[in-house]
Every structure is written in structure tokens, then in C-alpha cells.
Amino acid sequence: MLNELTRLTYLSFYIWEAGIGDFEVEVYEAAEGALNRAVEQAEQSGIWQLLPSDCQAIERMLAAYDEQIAATSAKTYLQAAIRLDRVLARSDPVSPLARKGNADRSDVRAEEQSCANDATSLEE
Numbered sequence: 341m342l343n344e345l346t347r348l349t350y351l352s353f354y355i356w357e358a359g360i361g362d363f364e365v366e367v368y369e370a371a372e373g374a375l376n377r378a379v380e381q382a383e384q385s386g387i388w389q390l391l392p393s394d395c396q397a398i399e400r401m402l403a404a405y406d407e408q409i410a411a412t413s414a415k416t417y418l419q420a421a422i423r424l425d426r427v428l429a430r431s432d433p434v435s436p437l438a439r440k441g442n443a444d445r446s447d448v449r450a451e452e453q454s455c456a457n458d459a460t461s462l463e464e
Contacts, residue, residue: 341388342382342390346372346375347424349371352405352408354419354423355405356404358416358420361404363404367397367400369437370400371397371398371401372437374394374398375390375398378391
């Protein structure tokens with residue numbers, strides 16, 4: 341379940357970078373932090389669960405994702421999914437949030453164009 345929540349966090353983040361959603365990047369940073377703490381706890385205790393104090397961060401991210409799904413096009417969704425798949429296919433995947441640094445949404449246009457080409461070929 342933590343893997344799926346991580347995928348949704350990053351997928352939603354990529355959709356947000358495409359301009360869908362009126363919320364701040366902190367939604368994703370808080371969700372990623374919550375998931376990282378859950379993994380750290382599991383490595384120590386063997387118990388795979390979110391800390392109760394972190395549930396709100398995940399709930400906010402899921403609410404943001406739900407809002408995005410209601411507003412995004414299939415093309416934008418596919419572009420985000422392709423970007424996520426590319427990150428996960430790397431031998432040493434790095435969090436999209438860590439790679440982002442202090443950049444803003446406009447810094448991802450070249451990567452989006454590449455994904456748009458891939459998404460278009462999927463539609464054909």
C-alpha cells in the first residue's frame with residue numbers, strides 16, 4: 341500500500357506540474373515525508389503503517405489527486421504517468437520532489453513535450 345501511495349503522490353505531483361490543481365508543492369512534500377517516515381518505521385519495527393500524525397498529509401494529497409482527476413485530460417494524465425514510469429525505470433530512481441529543488445512549474449516543458457510525443461503515439 342505504501343508503494344501505491346508513493347506512486348499516487350508522484351503522479352499527482354507531475355499532474356500538478358502540468359498546471360492542474362490549485363495547491364502548493366508542500367502538499368507533496370508533506371506526503372512524501374509521511375511515506376518516508378512509514379518506511380523508516382517499518383525497517384525498524386517490521387510494522388508497515390502510517391504514523392497517526394502523518395495521516396492528514398496523505399489525506400490532503402489524496403484530496404488534491406481526486407480534484408486533479410476530475411479536471412485533467414487523458415493526455416495530461418498519460419504524460420504524467422509516462423514521466424513517473426521513466427523515473428521508476430531508472431536503476432537509482434530519485435524523488436521527483438528532490439530533483440525539482442527550487443524550480444517552478446515552467447521548468448518542466450521539455451520533458452512534458454517528450455512525454456506528449458509518447459502519449460500521442462499511445463493514442464494512435
